[in-house]
Amino acid sequence: MNNSWKDSIYQQREVLAEILRAPLAHLSERCEPLWEQRDALDATLTENFSSIPHCSVLYCMGTDGVQICNNVGVTGIVPAYLGSDHSHRPYMKEAVPAWGFLLSDAYIGLNGHRPSLTALQVVSRDGRALGYLAAAFDLRNLPVTSALYEEPGYWRQVKGDPAIRGTVFQQSRVESPMDRNLEQALSILEELLTLRGVYQCQIHFSSSQATIWTVDDPFRYRILDAEAMNDPDICLIYPPRPYPDDAVIPPGDIKRILGTLRALRLSDSTIYLRMALINIFNGMVSVTFSCDGSHYMSHVEFLMKDTSFWF
Incomplete structure (x- = not known):
């Protein structure tokens, strides 16, 4: 059976989630003991940025969606984003699954106005959620792993x-x-x-x-x-x-x-x-x-x- 465009999207997202889940979980474990230390979080995200494939920006935020450290990108720390409120963004309106990892639906980014998506990994301490490690991705930087769908032949x-x-x-x-x-x-x-x-x-x-x-x-x-x-x-x-x-x-x-x-x-x-x-x-x-x-x-x-x- 030929895939529809929705089937192709599902397959693509499954592959991306498989690529991102483990490295984000590992990095969240490194962030947990430093959660109240902004400079240490910045340094840890900078040191481990390359471990998250295809990532554009890393940052941490509380459960309320307020950013608690700076953005970290390919060139290092990007200031001026500390305290940013993400609570209204599309990825914060999706329910994070019980296993603590969410790959959001695609949305149009605020800065570049380009199709983007965000992966969220819950950061926990003693069974309590402290907040989220967030990884933002520009869709043009992500690999395409699913076959191009074919138009259906039905009426x-x-x-x-x-x-x-x-x-x-x-x-x-x-x-x-x-x-x-x-x-x-x-x-x-x-x-x-x-x-x-x-x-x-x-x-x-x-x-x-x-x-x-x-x-x-x-x-x-x-x-x-x-x-x-x-x-x-x-x-x-x-x-x-x-x-x-x-x-x-x-x-x-x-x-x-x-x-x-x-x-x-x-x-x-x-x-x-x-x-x-x-x-x-x-x-x-x-x-x-x-x-x-x-x-x-x-x-x-x-x-x-x-x-x-x-x-």
């Missing part, structure tokens, strides 16, 4: 702007330049998708344009305006390319998908297609209607639904 629906949905029955489709030559425009896109190296296209029916991405230059998009979408000569610009073997959508299905999009655009004057996206590697088709609702589904599921399903 998803996303509601759009409520203002548009609320007035959908007061509007009617206005014929666009693409509508007047829709069959030719879709034939051009079929040629580009199946024989000219285009692997993704986003079709804007109402504004008569298409945005395309090619396997020869995958990091840049190109816009075909209404004039280009009405001129088969546009195909001469894109050299012939074999249809990719690892594409999920078979080349024979492209024509059927485009034909279904044409029907969704023209079949109803109130609920009509405004935009569609095809990606042959994802195997997905997305459609956005005049009510501003978007649907994402596999090309197989999309082709199984006729216009009666949508209208």
Whole structure:
């Protein structure tokens, strides 16, 4: 089973917690006898800073969230943070587990305004919590250990702007330049998708344009305006390319998908297609209607639904 983005986050956090738990627990034991000695805490954190992997800042605070020593960073002691109140910060609003270690959810840091997280290790004496050893991390400094997730292939629906949905029955489709030559425009896109190296296209029916991405230059998009979408000569610009073997959508299905999009655009004057996206590697088709609702589904599921399903 493919991981979702939430599964990938969970796996990444599990690995980070495993890396950080033991060194923070060891350092907290060194801090406990020095808890009432600010200078000694500063010195201990400085001496042991390198033992906490990927750390940006170390500091100690009481159970009330008030900092009892200076910040310690890569360059050593960073003054001016003694007495800082962290009680309102996101990591202080999470419950620390019974084993005394918390890896917080990510948040936006106050200083650099960048995604960050904080690890808290409870410092105890005779079974009583004195406070926390805190280690702050900039997410850009943390290793990525989980695999990049894949987009799910099941049907998803996303509601759009409520203002548009609320007035959908007061509007009617206005014929666009693409509508007047829709069959030719879709034939051009079929040629580009199946024989000219285009692997993704986003079709804007109402504004008569298409945005395309090619396997020869995958990091840049190109816009075909209404004039280009009405001129088969546009195909001469894109050299012939074999249809990719690892594409999920078979080349024979492209024509059927485009034909279904044409029907969704023209079949109803109130609920009509405004935009569609095809990606042959994802195997997905997305459609956005005049009510501003978007649907994402596999090309197989999309082709199984006729216009009666949508209208």
